[in-house]
Amino acid sequence: MYPAYIHTQSTARNIDQAAIKTYQIPSLILMEHAAIEASKIIKDIVSDDKSICILCGPGNNGADGLAIARILYKNYTNIHVVVPNIKNMSEDEIIQFQMVQKLDIPYTLNLPVDAYDFYIDCIFGNGLSRDIAGFYKTMIETINSLHKQVISIDMPSGIDATMGNVLGCAIQANHTISIDCFKQGQWINDGKEYCGKLYLIDIGIPSILHEKCMNKIKVLSLEDVHIPERPLNAHKSNFGKALMIGGSQNMHGAIHMASLSAYKSGIGTLTLMIPECISNILAIKSDFYMLLQCPDRNGIFSVKAIELLKHNINNYSILSIGNGMKKNKITQALVEQALKSDKKVVLDADALWAAQKNINLLKRNETTILTPHIKEMSDLTGINTTTILSNPFEIARDFSKEYPKCVLILKSSQTYIAKQGNVYVLDAPNSGLAKGGSGDILCGIVVAMLGQCKDSLQAALCATYIHSESAKLDIDSASFMPEDIINNIPNTLKRLRS
Template sequence: MYPAYIHTQATARNIDHAAIETYRIPSLILMEHAAIESTKIIEKHITIDKSICILCGPGNNGADGLAIARLLQTKYSKLFVVVPEVKNMSEEEKIQFQMIQNLNIEYDYNLPNETYDVYIDCIFGNGLSRDITGFYKAMIQNVNATHSTIISIDMPSGIDATMGNILGCAIHADYTISLDCYKQGQWLNDGKSHCGKLYLVDIGIPQILHQKCMNIIKVLNEEDIHIPDRPLTAHKSTFGKALMIGGSQNMHGAIHMASLSAYKSGIGTLTLMVPECISNILAIKSDFYMLLQCSDRNGTFSSKAIEVLKQNMNNYSILSIGNGMQKNNVTISLVEQVLKSDKKVVLDADALWAAQKNIDLLKRNETTILTPHIKEMSDLTGINITTILSNPFEIARDFSKEYKNCVLILKSSQTYIAHQGNVYVLDAQNAGLAKGGSGDILCGIVVAMLGQCKDPMQAALCATYLHSQSAKLDIDLASFMPEDIINNIPNTLKRLRS
């Protein structure tokens, strides 16, 4: 699979420029590759009896459109091209324009009154930096009003390629074919809804130019996942000794689900540190984990749990905390002790709220994996929810650069996994996961992978992907139960290993 990088407008343009200037790949060659690959996708969706109007703006996105017109004209008998005035064309666009003239492809400088079945948007692409007004604003509004199929090349014209905001007005595409890399604005704000179905095509730019970027943003694919081996000579301690701290009278199910998913995902040994009031319930539910009971007060840990943790945590290689706990001072103190340890740590749920009280402890030397959803990320960092949603790439990247030994798994409809400035995005939206317990299952898988993977980022990537794939079930989304996901982990693991 072609590596799917995501870049800002500036980075994407710099990479394109470097391919031409440093690697001496002519712009017209890249343009031809873009046209060939875009035409393949267009032909998959558009039958040859459909009429097509290609909208070309002034610049190389318009030149891409002219190249596409040249390739489509052999199959589509009703093809029309809108072109800018020659004086406004780039040099490459003038060359492409001469070709369509020589081929007698019909064109004009204005949008025809006739409505076409399909419009291919090559007006502005990735280079737009100002609001659209006048002639092109009217063109975009008229095309949007047709309700015809619209295919955008690289970016829907009018969408900012970095932030995804509308610049005056914007094409509302059914399909967007992104050239060389995804643009960050395709994933953010208005960009998400204006791109329609998103495709990525290789246009021949050397991969090294993407890999050399200081901070990488990449779509998580199966090729990025390396499920750890299970050596035949291994023993249970090889795969981690985990202590899960959590639970309360009202939420004993959370830590139980986390423990089940941890065991199904391969943790070596597992002990649950829980309030005494729920220990009998958990003992009845399962017999594979060990229990470390602590005195309770009003259904949650009492302050005596802090001393119990101090006395026992050196027996474990991984400490996980947060599932089913409550927001109180004891939770804050327990999280503080965990973060002061030299153990690998996983923070989830109310532990994330508690970590904010001593957030500098996240600058610890050992690995910490955090699994917040958007609201928990706001509680942890103090950043407004709206700000996080407007650019989760930047929020995740900046957090992971400040807390260098942390791996962040920021959960939303898309999941962002960040470590030391590099970000992966898991684009696997699944409404079946919009239920209580899904996050606890992910936490358990993270614990298990942290016990097996040497690299903490790989542990987070494996866990997030395994969780997502295990939730791909042939049942109605409303009927998902946490146990359905947990019971599918073994099959998913087997497939990923093979």
């Protein structure tokens, strides 16, 4: 499977130029590969009885369109090309145009009066840097007004390839075929809406040019996930000894769900540190975990919990904290105690709010995995939610560089997993996960993977992938219960191991 990277406009263009200059791959060869691969997808979308109009702009995106026209011409009897004035064409576009002329493919300088079934947008692509005006603005607005199917090549014309913003006006595409790599602007802001369905094509650029980029963004795939082995002669201590700190009178379900998912995912031993007021409830719910009961006050941990944690902390290799705890000074103190330890720590829910009060503790030497959703990320960093949503790639990357021992799992409709400036994106939106308890389940899987994986990033990647796959259930998404996802973890693990 072709590795899928996501780059900014400048990085994508630099990689393209490096392939041409460093690896001596002629641009016309790359263009031909792009046209051949894009045409395969177009043929899958467009039946051969449909009419096609290809819109070519002044540059190499337009040249791609002319090459596509040449390849499609033998399959479609009604095809037409709109070309720019020759004086505005790039060198490669002139060569492609000459071939179109030799083949007598119909072309004009202006948009035809008759409407076509499909329009292929090769006007600007990845290179646009200013607002569209004049002739091309009129063309784009006309195409949008026709409400026909549009396939954009590389980027919908008018969308900024880095930030995904509309530059004056933009093609509303039904499909976007991204060349060599995804562009960051396809995933954020207006770009998500304007791209329609995304495709990625390999045009022969050496993969090492992507791999050696600083601060890589990669789409998480099965090839990136390495489920830890469980040797037949292993002992429970080989798979982690975890202490989960959490719970309160009104929120005892959170830590229970986290503990169930941790056990289903393979943790070695598990102890729940909880307020005494919920110990009987949890004892009835399950008997696989051990309980470390703490004095409580008004349904939450009392101050005595701090000393109890200090006294017991060395009995465990992994600490998780936050599920169902509530925001208060005791939570802050317990989180501070956990982060000052030499244990691997998972911060979730209210612990993320508490960590912000002494955020420099995240620069500790041991692993910390944080699992915020967008609002919790705002609580943790002080960055408002609108800013986070406008560029989660940048937020995740910068946070992971600031706290290099941390692994961030930023949860939204897409999930961003970041460590030391490198980001993985899990693109598996699922409205069934838009329910209370889903985050607690992920926390539990993270704890279990941290007990089994040698590498903290790999633990986060495995956990995120297992969580997503376990939520792919053959039931209506509105009917998802946390137990449904938890009970599907064994099936997911079995399938991934095989």
